[in-house]
Amino acid sequence: MDEVLAAVGPRLRHIRQQRGCTLTALSERTGISVSTLSRLESGQRRPSLELLLPIAQAHQVPLDELVGAPPVGDPRVRLKPIRRGDATVVPLTQQPGGLQAYKMIIGTTRSEPDPRTHEGYEWLYVLSGRLRLVLADHDVVLKVGEAAEFDTRLPHWFGSTGDGPVEIISLFGPQGERMHVRAKPRDR
Template sequence: MDDHQHGKDDRADAGDRGDDTDGVLAEVGPRLRRIRKERGATLAGLSEATGISVSTLSRLESGLRRPSLELLLPIARAHQVPLDELVGAPPVGDPRVRAKPVVMGGRTHWPLTRQPGGLQAYKVLQPQGREEPDPRTHEGYEWLYVLSGRLRLVLGEHDVILGPGEAAEFDTRVPHWFGSTGEGPAEFLSLFGPQGERMHVRARPKRK
């Protein structure tokens, strides 16, 4: 193959790579809008959290502004997501199985267990929003642990706010409801035993 042919092939490869990059960048805007809405955030709220103007955020989401690291990094920090989730980069060389999130009742659930039956574990994102408590009952036992944000829990006659590092456990046959405090999104872990299975703590430190 002569040098002239090599030059054409190199330009073709570069063109293919450019097309791939343009395709990835074109998907960033809709992904930014989807993630923001899943978290119940407004453009004004995100602007306040990131220092990026509302007009710039709007142009990013509509595809009229080309995304850059300077813009995407503060957005990723505000949403508490890895940067590759914003750009849709596929995992490379990672042998771990990545659970697909499931949206139920406005919340996004990431399953952390794969075996059927027994205790089920989830990481849950509760979006910001104004909600009216609607306590319900069902069989089972649940344990909640707040990772970030604040979560409102209505349990029987109790109405409490859980913050980061706080946990609650309860029999789900007691009327209960949990949701947004209206102050922002919250992330928490949920362990649920559909047949009343409970989490057992061992090697608990002795009280002094």
């Protein structure tokens, strides 16, 4: 924190000089005394929001530029599809552990059940096509807009019905984490 604050003064001086503005002119535009502005730029005065906001406004720069805030990372997820046979899996989350989200497009050749078990809990939502889900003794077909959730320690398999490809969203998490979707917010 001290390093960040120490860098503010030189940054203020650089921005002011870059704009060809004198301390006197900046004082008139901000209402901050010349001596206070000088002490800010030399690092003898600690910057505060009360001082930085009028300076940012006078220079027409974002406050982040005055304090040298790190740029905010791009929030978009860089989708990197993974091909597995005639299925495409697109990871929608980037953080390891916890809940993981995937978009899956499963082709028609993945239509013969091969049930497996593993630790975890899964939630599936059908975006397009028809999904065949074999879960223990159940063999069901989910249509567009339908969802299923299950403990993956049960023998399970899902794929196409064979009539065409199916597109789904899958949320998978460690054992004990369950996914819940609400159609509308609760009344408070």
